[in-house]
Amino acid sequence: MEIRLLRPDDAEIYKELRIEGLKKNPEAFGSSYEEEAGRPPEVYGERFRGDNSFHYGAFENGELIGVVSLVRDTGLKMKHRSNIYAMYVTESARMNGVGKSLVSKAVETARSWEGVEQIHLAVMSENTPAKKLYASFGFEVYGKERHALKIDGKYYDEDLMALYL
Numbered sequence: 001m002e003i004r005l006l007r008p009d010d011a012e013i014y015k016e017l018r019i020e021g022l023k024k025n026p027e028a029f030g031s032s033y034e035e036e037a038g039r040p041p042e043v044y045g046e047r048f049r050g051d052n053s054f055h056y057g058a059f060e061n062g063e064l065i066g067v068v069s070l071v072r073d074t075g076l077k078m079k080h081r082s083n084i085y086a087m088y089v090t091e092s093a094r095m096n097g098v099g100k101s102l103v104s105k106a107v108e109t110a111r112s113w114e115g116v117e118q119i120h121l122a123v124m125s126e127n128t129p130a131k132k133l134y135a136s137f138g139f140e141v142y143g144k145e146r147h148a149l150k151i152d153g154k155y156y157d158e159d160l161m162a163l164y165l
Helices: 008-024 041-047 098-112 128-136
Strands: 002-005 053-060 063-072 081-089 118-124 140-151 154-164
Touching (some): 008 041, 008 063, 008 081, 053 098, 081 098, 098 128
Antiparallel strands (some): 140 154
16 A cells, blocks of 8 residues: 555546545535536646645555545634645455545644644544544544534534543
């Protein structure tokens, strides 16, 4: 398995994996399939060029099997923080260390940024495997957002977690 930064020419395969995640686990993302299905891949390619964000992909035999995004806050009062977003690993690659490798890379990157003191993320409250993964890196739950997402009339709570570096 190879973990590397995604490049603009990875935009098409990223979009395919993102759409898969939005279809299979809609409760895990703030975005929806309906919002992103028509979005051109170039939008993602532009994100991969950002100065304050890193988008990592896990590749096995040339196939993208997992992704994670790390974004640094840039506001004067918030630049000590970074955020993990858009974490997804294909069903067939789960429980094989892919997620752990992706989170490890994101944490390593955040630690390398001068002045970053904490990493934040939100995870569906019922997603026990993901919460255990994050806790293994030292992330702690500091709050719960009730009814964070509403999908087809059903509410989903999110646990807010942080790692203090």
